[in-house]
Amino acid sequence: MFDFAWPWMFTSLVLPWLFRRFLPPATAINQGILFAPFISAYQEKPATALNRFQLHSLRNWGVFVCWILLVIAAARPQWLGKETELPETGRNLILAVDVSGSMEIADMGDGQPNRMEVVKQVAGDFIQRREGDRISLILFGSEAYLQTPLTFDHTTVANLLQDTVIGIAGRETAIGDAIGMAIKHLKHLQHASEDAVLVLLTDGANNAGHVQPRKAAELAAQQGLRIYTIGVGGAPREIQSFLGMRMINPASDLDEETLRMIADLTGGRYFRATDRDTLQEIYNQLDKLEPTLKNSRVVRPTTELFIWPLGLGLMISFLLALRWWRTD
Known part of the structure; x- marks a missing residue:
């Protein structure tokens, strides 16, 4: 039988939306720290608007999936075995x-x-x-x-x-x-x-x-x-x-x-x-x-399963960070 030890943790799923809704956006810093005019020769061609939209959408969905997986892990998914009577x-x-x-x-x-x-x-x-x-x-x-x-x-x-x-x-x-x-x-x-x-x-x-x-x-x-x-x-x-x-x-x-x-x-x-x-x-x-x-x-043997969504979430977050670093 599949169950969650801390199902109330799913209430934290709305935290990103609450932060976005009620907190002011961060101020973008557009001014460069170091001016190097020769660097333009080595820069790649700027991404098109479509590419920027696809990349932005991929990041958003990736972060969203990571957050869901981390919340699932925090809720402690468990596999409960058959009931056993102990004296x-x-x-x-x-x-x-x-x-x-x-x-x-x-x-x-x-x-x-x-x-x-x-x-x-x-x-x-x-x-x-x-x-x-x-x-x-x-x-x-x-x-x-x-x-x-x-x-x-x-x-x-x-x-x-x-x-x-x-x-x-x-x-x-x-x-x-x-x-x-x-x-x-x-x-x-x-x-x-x-x-x-x-x-x-x-x-x-x-x-x-x-x-x-x-x-x-x-x-x-x-x-x-x-x-x-x-x-x-x-x-x-x-x-x-x-x-x-x-x-x-x-x-x-x-x-x-x-x-x-x-x-x-x-x-x-x-x-x-x-x-x-x-x-x-x-x-x-x-x-x-x-x-x-x-x-x-009466007790039930319990197998903790949180390591699977946690590991998958960390893996996706690592791939997103790597992708972000390569594109930026």
Whole structure:
């Protein structure tokens, strides 16, 4: 669709007529500045009245066309593409996922893969459901890394989560550094702390990093960042041994007390996932606790076309000036 951004500029088309109508004509200067009697020998024959009329008419029409083209360029002609609906973020959602060595334990149900694979399946579906939110991904082990900044491109975030390798950030667990990384990322974005949520998933205790979880949680609370913590790991169960039945706890390294403390300090909530179904239910609850806001706005891609009439007008004006100089 063709349109003009500033159609009111067309009112300036009458300016030359107004100037000619109401301003006095310029006084012609007929007296030469330098008298050189010998120059007449080199002058061409004077133009006939018809030639002068044709030249004057050509100049007038050329100037008139140039003025029209410049006014068209000033009105900003544009080509508008098809309407596109863009989502407007309701909140900023950061996912912090533990990729330490213990995530390779396969205890999330009979026949289920390791903890990391279960998280990839369930969290990947959760990411795709968060239409309208900007999502960021943080991976942490011995160190915390920002894998993706906040973005509407949920497919890319989900794909990067699927490509995550256990131990890529180290074999230990730096919970405090992961929270600190989320705070640092939000601090660099304008109004990012408004409706900001961090979902932190881990299967262990803080045993690495530079920031203690309590200190990081206090800083998050000051920034208005709500943190939902998820502890993953199989439930205690009995197994057969040489000495008979005995109870084992696959998630004995999980520091649930610290995860509850983090959630309480920031206004979030702590969840415990022992298998794929409970993890799926946790993410379903998060959808209810932090529902997506599906606001959107309609935009049209715009291509500016003013350069074409502007370039044509300048080219004609250059040719007129050249013609004028050669004849005069």
